[in-house]
Amino acid sequence: MTAGDDFEEDVQPISVAERVAAEALIVDVDGFEGPLDVLLTLSRTQKVDLRKISILALAKQYLAFVEHAKALRIELAADYLVMAAWLAYLKSRLLLPPDPQEDGPSGEELAAHLAFQLERLQAMRDAAAQLMARNRLGRDVFARGEVQEVARTRTVRYSATLLDLMQAYARIRTRDDFRPFVMDREKVYTMEQALDRMRGLIRFRGNWTDLHGFLPEAWRTDPVMRRSATAATFAAALQMVKEGQMEIRQSDSFAPIELRRKSDET
C-alpha cells in the first residue's frame, strides 16, 4: 500500500474511499464494540485474508475515522483515542527506517500482533456463529418430556446386634441382682471387721462392758450403720465366746448385753 509521501502527524492525507469508510462508521459508532471491532470492520474493506492485511493502511483508515469523528464533534470513548494514538505511533514506526538505537519491539512485530488480534477476534466470532447454529436443545433436539422423578427415599436403619441386646439385658439383670448389695456395702459392718476389732479390745475388758461400747465411733450415729455394726459385733461376740475367749450375759429381755474377757484364772 502506498504510504503518504509527505507524512505528517497533523495533516492526514485521506483518500476518498477512506473518508467514505470513516463516514459509514461514524453513523453507527455506538454499534461498535470498541476500537478492535472498528478495525476489524475496516479491515474488510481491504477484501484480503486477514493474515495478509496491510496494517499500515488499516491504521490510516482508523485515524481517518477518528479525525472525522472529531470534525463532526462526535464524542468518542477514550479507548478509541488511545487506539488512535497507538496506531499513529505504529504508523510512524512502520514508515520510518528502524532505529538501531531504539530497543523494544519493531513496527513489524507490533503490526503482526495487531493482525493476530484481528484474526483471533474474527475466528472467535465465526466460532460463536457456528456454535449458535448448532442443533440446540429445546429448539432442534429435545429432552424427555415426561420426566419420571427418581424418588429419593431415606431410610434410617437402626443397627443393633445380638451382642448389644445381651449386654443390655445383662446390664439390667446385674443391676437388679447386685445393686442392693453394692449399695449397702458401704453401710455394712462385717463380722470379720467386728472380730478384728473385738480381738484387739477384749484384752482390756476385764469388767462387764456393754456391747455398744465395742462399736466403732463412726458407726454409732447413723441408725442403719449402728444396726449393722451391732449385729456384727454381737455375732463376733458369740464367736469369741464359742472360742472361749469371752463371756457374755444379759440380765433380762431387752436388757443391755454385757461382755468381758474370760479370765484365765477361772
Next chain:
Amino acid sequence: MKDEDDRETDSLFEAPPMGEQERMVEAMLFASAEPITLREMAGRMPHGCDPAEAVAHVRKRYEGRGVRVQRVGEAWAIRTAPDLSFLMQKETVEMRKLSRAATETLAIIAYHQPVTRAEIEEIRGVSVSRGTIDQLLELDWIRFGRRKMAPGRPVTFVVTPEFLDQFGLETARDLPGLKELRAAGLLDNRLPPGAGDGGESGPDDEDGVTGRGQSELFEE
C-alpha cells in the same frame, strides 16, 4: 392392537415410509410432556401418515425393552417397564445405633416375652416411653402378643420373626442366659451405656468387653 381404526386409512398424499413414521412417533412419545393421542400425532406428522400403524410398530419394537409404549386412556406414552421401577428410586440408608432405652426394652421383651409394659418398667426400673415401643414396633422387631389374664387385661409384647432374623436366632429361647453371658465374658455393666465404641460389628464389641470389671460380682 388393531382396535384403533378411527384413523384415516388411505391418503392420496405420499406419506413417508413407515420406518420414518415410526421414528416420528418414537420422538414424539419421548419428547411429549404428556400422553399424546393419535389425532395429535397425525396433526404433527406429514400428510398421509398413519400414526396408528406407526404406534403399533413402535409398541412392538419396545416389547421386552426397558421402556414400553403404553396406552393411557385415549393416548399413548412411553413408560418404564414395571419390573424396572426399582431404578426410579434412590435409596439412601442411614445407619443409626439403637438407643439404649430401645435396646434394653427390646432385650427385656426378648427374654421375658410375652411381657407387659408394666413388667418392662419394673425390670428396667424406669418408665418406658411410648416412642421407644413405637420405634420397636415400627422396626417390626416386636409386636403385640395376647392380652395378659390379669387385672386390666394389659397387652403384652413379643418379638417377631423379623427380630429373630435380624439377630440370627432360631427362636427367642436361643437367647443365652445370664450364666452363658458371663461365661462368654459378656457381662460388664461398667461398660458405658450404649457402648460408645461403634459397636456395629460384633468382634469390636467383644474386644471392648474382655476387661474383667465387675464380673467378679458373680463370684458370690
Next chain:
Amino acid sequence: MKDEDDRETDSLFEAPPMGEQERMVEAMLFASAEPITLREMAGRMPHGCDPAEAVAHVRKRYEGRGVRVQRVGEAWAIRTAPDLSFLMQKETVEMRKLSRAATETLAIIAYHQPVTRAEIEEIRGVSVSRGTIDQLLELDWIRFGRRKMAPGRPVTFVVTPEFLDQFGLETARDLPGLKELRAAGLLDNRLPPGAGDGGESGPDDEDGVTGRGQSELFEE
C-alpha cells in the same frame, strides 16, 4: 475385559445378564431429562453391573432411530433426532437471543477455557460487562474454573455440561473447528510484543503457564 474378570471374582452377587443391564440403562435414560452419569447409573443398578458397556449397546441400538443416546460430557442422555424437530413445535422453548457480546464471550470461554476475564477482554478488545458474564452464569453455560497460577490468581471461566447439552457436544473437544483454530495458533494466548518481560519472542515462562487454554484438552 480385565474388568470382567475382576467383576466375576469380586462380586458375590451375580450381575444381571447384559441384556437386562441394557434394559435398565434404557429405562433410566428414558426417565430423565438430564444427562445421567455412569456413576449414578451404577448406583441405581444392582451390584456388579457395567453401565458403560450397557450404554454402548443401547447407544448402538438407537442409531438411526427417532431418539438417540448422546454423550454429554461425563454423562449420557437420550435426545430426539435433530431432523425431527419439526414435530416438536409444542415442545420448543423460546430461546432468548443472546447479545453479540454474550455469544462472543461464550465462544471465547469455550475455545480458550480456562480463561480469565482479562484474557476475554484482551481477545475482544473491550471490557466485558458484568451483565454478560452474569447472563452466561445464569444460563448455567459457564462456571468458575480453577484460579490461574498468575499474579493476583485471577478466577477463570469454563463451560459446563449444560453448555455441552445445549449445543449437542459430546465434550469440549468437539467444538467446531477447534483443531483448525489451534493449528492456526489462534488459541494461543500471545502477549503483545513488549508487554511484560516476554518481550521479543513471546513464549516465556509466564506465557507458558497462562497460554495453554484449550490446548490442554488435547494432551491426553
